[in-house]
Amino acid sequence: MSGNKIRILDGGMGTMLQSLGLPLGGVPEVWNITEPERIQSVHEAYLAAGSEIVYTNTFGANRYKMAATGYSVSELISAAVANAKKACSSHPGTKVALDIGPIGKMLAPLGDLAFEDAYDMFKEQVLAGSDADYIVIETMSDLYETKAALLAAKENSDKPVLVTMSFEANARTFTGTGIDCMALTLSGLGADAIGFNCSLGPAELAPMVRRLYELTELPLVLKPNAGLPDPVTNTYNIGPEEFADLVGELLPYGIAYVGGCCGTNPSYIAALKKRTEAFEASDERPELPAKVTFSGICSSTDAVWFTEPRVIGERINPTGKKRFQEALRNADMDYILSQALSQVSAGADILDVNVGCPGVDEKTMMVNVIRELQAVVSVPLQIDSNDPEVIEAALRAYNGRALVNSVNGEEKSLSAILPIVKRYGAAVVGLTLDEGGIPPMAEDRFKIAEKIVSRAEAVGIPRKDLQIDCLTLTAGAQQEAAAETVKALAKVRKELGTGAVLGVSNISFGLPNRELVNSTFLAMALQSGLTLPIMNPNSEAMMGTIRAYRLLANLDQHAVAFSEAYRDFVPAAAAKKPGAETVAAPVKDEAEGKIREELGDKAAELYAAVVSGLSERGANLTEELIAEKDPMQLVNGVLIPALDTVGAGYEKGRIFLPQLILSASVVQGAFARIKERLNKDGAEKVSKGTIVLATVKGDIHDIGKNIVKVLLENYGFTVIDLGKDVPVEAVVKAAKESGAPLVGLSALMTTTLGSMEETIRALKEAGLSCKTVVGGAVLTPEYAARIGADYYGADAKATVDIAKEVFHC
Amino acid sequence: MVLKPIDRKETALYLGYGKHEPDEIILKMMDECEGPLMEAARPAYAFGVFDTIICSEERIALSECTLELTGKDIGKLLRNCGKAVLFAATLGSGVDALIRRLQVNDMPKALITDAMAGAAIEQICNDFQAELAVRFPGTVQTMRYSPGYGDLPLSLQKELLATLEAGKRIGLTVTDGSMLTPVKSVTAIIGLRDADSEEEALKLKDRMAAEDFTAELSVGNCGKEACQGCAFHDRCHKAEKEEA
Structure with missing residues (x-):
């Protein structure tokens, strides 16, 4: 790092303008046009203090924030760039950076700003500021908005792009993004330097800078506040010298651009400049931590590193699942989301998302499902499609860094998919098949894997971002194939240095006791180096294998996770059928009497379970009752009368909304079981409209x-x-x-x-x-x-x- | 900043229980909802204290900032107040995400968590006002008054947040429809009225309570038919009458 010259940025703009008379709530960007001399004087002061790159006064110069000013974004930004250039003209070698701050609105799903609209707003700023030498995207707290800005910058300009985000003391942004997710996402999307600005002082940011250094190969940017503000006076608590000392300590950590944010002024920059020059002149360097060598993927809040086996949940996939296909055709998002939530609570680290189904527009559906999923689950996603267009749309819409499933050894797949993966900085699964199909022998699959690795590296995708799939064949049909898959997998892991992914459950197709075969095969594959099993996390046997493997491979140290999972374990032979659950006490009323008489005691208890809000009991009773009664009789004879009873109580003010909804959710659970039954029977779905x-x-x-x-x-x-x-x-x-x-x-x-x-x-x-x-x-x-x-x-x-x-x- | 244990009575109130006590199942669910809510919440607030410049009975400017407060109600609220405090608080976007997730797989808990989040933000506001009393001894605070109450326009939110730099400071923004995002957030204006002594402050406080300040505002004479869901629901005489 000592070879690279550190560039000195400027300090706070807002505080400077306030001292020049800008009122709180006033729009600083308007001064680019109405008070150009004052703006130039701020730039001039920073340049005189030693800034080599000044930020234009355009932090909020977006369509939304500028709406009421009477000026267009383009007018305000052109004037701002001209002001900065004018100031720089008397300081040779200094540069202008187009400053882009957050839009000021929250992106959907949390807010009402669509990702595409955010992109358009940033694009407008980027185009208006095309005369600047750099683009800086700063003070970002929403990773998704940061992505929109970075894409807009990369796709509409060839200037270097510096991206800094603002973190709270808990090392997360307001929307929950951690340093790991920031590093994974922004490094992948092609930022030229990344780092931190605003919200905290250099002392608070220090551990975050050290962490970011480990997590990215990119040069770092640092622009801290002058310490922390007083809540009433809003003045900051660190002076120029202390600021420069604290920042100086961090310079060895790959910092290439350094300046100040809120509360700093030219005297801070002058001190910083002195400190930076001293650092550059000296040979003393502290021992730096090693950079991470492994790869990972993330959502906006959760990173999953490819360091040990991670479970990819396979259930969001319509293949062979009638109920799922029906949900896709009806755009029944709740069903898809509930599948996701149940896999996550069963222990999935990543969810595979496949929505390809006849009669469904895959591209639109994929984008919708990804957005809906990311609003409710925080695990990263694996985008599962063969269609490059679908993959690109999905990667664009995705918040974080995704894994793409998949590319394969076929020429048309390699040339279509790898560039997209590179552009969006994703990780990718490589299937060991090509024009000739799946080679039967391990050596030939390995050769395809080698080809995929070299093609990926040729477009700039490092091998650590590749997950090779040696493909599971059905043991029932080709018994010898299981060993070949495991052999290929072991060779790939040992010789290629990529990760390995495998769809495990296929192995047992057509065999009895599938779970036993699946979990044994899973154990074999894990021992051979499998990193990402694609499987059903709701399968207790397979999750058990994962937990036991993690224990035996000494990954789950002190068996913490294992003990937690089996704390209340009862051996299968001793386990009784569930019966310990609460039994609903009879609800003595007219409807109950009628149900007991016409449909029996069990139906009467179901009625009581709904009225009392006992979900589990209600679902189990329904299960038992549908074996013996007409499902529609249960709906019209028990469930709806029970809801009516609760509804009447609600109207009379005897019971309240939470109880009404609790009863409704019991019925919801019962309905889910009845629907499953109706689908199985192929019966016409019975709907009231x-x-x-x-x-x-x-x-x-x-x-x-x-x-x-x-x-x-x-x-x-x-x-x-x-x-x-x-x-x-x-x-x-x-x-x-x-x-x-x-x-x-x-x-x-x-x-x-x-x-x-x-x-x-x-x-x-x-x-x-x-x-x-x-x-x-x-x-x-x-x-x-x-x-x-x-x-x-x-x-x-x-x-x-x-x-x-x-x-x- | 961390959340305090969440007031069950207040939660029950938000759930529509009125004076009734929730049954055991619901109370137990509140216990189950509290932990995840605490974990998801990143409570934060921002405020600014400004001198008031009374321009007319219905227009008040604030010193050193561009925000102007207009309307009969805010005029009455800030009459005699030398200072106005702008305040914004949020539980953070994690709470919105938690409630969203619960709506998919556990609607009863979504409903209860939603109400508990409401009680939590109320608690933050109360704590802030207590802090304000310590910071500004010898003053009496008016009630908290929010954009959208009475005739104070909801559209004031955007400018109020801009004045506080709430986007940057606490991650609070507003939609085109003037809804706060994150959703579990509050903005308010509080008047500070000077009293010459602590004693006088106490007397003034009593008098302001006795005057029943809210009666003077447009509350209860709002022209709205539905009281349920009105921001003034817990203070308004009309709502009380209707429920009785």
Whole structure:
């Protein structure tokens, strides 16, 4: 590092402008046009103090923040770049960096700004600042927004891009990104240097700088605050010399660009300059930590390093799964998300995502599923598709660094997929097959692996980012093949230095006691160096093998995880059938008596389980009852009467919303089992009718709508849930395509009632005969009537009653 | 900053229990929801104290910043107040993500966690006001007044957050519809009224309570039909009357 000259950046802009008279809440960027001399004087002061690169006064110069200024982004940025250039002109060799800060809005799914819109806003800034020498993206706390900015910079400019994010004292950003995820994601996306600015002083940032040094090969950028601010006066607690000393300690850690942020002024930069020159002149260097040599992938919050076996959950995949295919065709996101959550709670470290299914637009579905998944699970994802277009769209939409499944030895696969993987900085699975199919012998699979490695390296993908799949064949059909797979895997791990991935469960296809075969094969593969088994984490036997392997390979030190997992372990022979669960106490009422008489004691207990909110008992009773009774009899004879009882109690104020929803969730569990049964029998799905639900455009509060959905589904209605912040056209489209006789709209705030009115008008103008029901905290029956709604749903229960009326049931 | 144990009564209130006590199943669920909520929360707040410049009965400017507060209600709130405190607090985006996740696989817990998060943010506001009392001895605080209350426009959120630099300081932003993101967040304006002595401060506090300040605001005479969900629900006479 000592060979590279450290470039001195500038210090805080905001505090300087405030001292020149900019009021709090005032827009600094406007001064680029109205007060150019003052802006130039700030740059001049920094250049005089020793800055070699100055940031333009464009931190907030985006379309959103500048909307009310009366100036365009392009006008403000051009003026800013001109001001900086003018100041630099009298300081030879100094450079101008186009400064890009956060937009000031949160990206979906947490907020209402679409990733693509964020990209467009950043692109506008990048193009407007094309005269600058560098681009800096700074003070970022949302990794997804940072990605949008970095892509916009890389795709619309050839200038070097420096990216710095702001971390809190817990070494995470406001949206939960850690240093590992930042390093993995931004290094992959082609940033030229990465680092930290703002939020903390150099002392607090020191451990984070050291950590980042280990995690990236890129040069680092550091621009700390002048210590920590006083909460009332907002003044910072570290002076120039102390600042320079503290930052100076960090210079050996790969720092290539250094400056100050809030609270710093030219005197800090002068001190820093002196300290940096002294560092560069001296030969003394501390012993630096080793850089990490392994690779990994991440979401915005969780990194998974390829250092030991990690489980990839295989269940998000429609192949051979009728229920999953149905969910994809109906865009039933909740089913897909629940599959994800159950795998994560079973111990999956990564989830494979495959949504290829006839009748489904794979590209659109993949992007939607990735976004929905990343809103609820924090594990990284493996993007599973053969279609380069789908893979590219998925990588663009993905928040973090993904693993792509897969490329193979075929020329067309290599040339199409590897460049995409490189562009988005992903890791990739390489399948050992090519134009000739899967070679039977290990040596030939190894040769394909070698080819994939060299082709990947040729486009700049290091081998540590590759996971070779030596392919599992079915032992039932080709018994000798299992050993060849394991042999190829061992050779790849030993000789190529890549990771190894394997879809394990295929091995047992067609055999009895599949779990036994799977877990034995898994143990063989693990011992031969398997790093990423693709498997069903809900399989207790296979997860058990993983845990035991981790124990025996001394990866799970002191057997902490193993002991935790089997703390309450009871040997299978001694384990009794579940019976220890709470039995629902009888609910003595008229409906219960009738059910007991007509359908028996067990049905009466199911009724009681729903009324008392006992989920597990309800699900188990349903399981037992569907073996002996007509499922629809259970729905109409037990579950719905139970919900009616709870609903009546709710209306009378005897029971409250949480209990109503608790009972509803018992019914939901029972329904899930009945649905499984109906699918198995191939019976016609029995639905009382279809209802479209949406939280209107601009509104992101949708818990109320989701409660209504749960209740409606429990009463047997099919709900097409369009989610929150739904554009008017999307509601009209869904209503038209589904022919739903009822559309439900929710809005929480007075500010979004306008979109509700617009949506209702658009439904009418489209000539649809559907009725509308509206609900939300600020709505009133009068207002509902005024905006043309047919019904006012005071609460979830009332909305169910309205649905019953509309559907005459 | 960490969350304090979450007030069960307040949570029950948010869940619509009114004066009723939740049953054992629900209380137990509250216990189960508390841990993950605490873990997900990254509570933070930002504030600024400004001198008020009364421009008219319905327009108040703040010193050294561009924010102007307009409306009858804020005029009444800040009348006699030499200072106004702008305040913003959030539980962080982790709580939003937790509630979102629970809505997929456990709606009852989503509902309870949502209510507990509401109680938690209320607690943060109360603690902040206690801190404010220590920082500014000899003053009396008005109630917390938020954009969207009475005739104070909700659209003030964007500028209020910009004044506090809340995006940078605590990661709090606002949508086009003026909704705060993260969702579990609060903004408020609090007036500080000078009292010549601690004694007088106490008297003033009593008097302000006795005057029942909220009665003067547009509350209860808002023209809104539905009280449920109104930001003033717990203070408004109209809501009490309707429930009775």
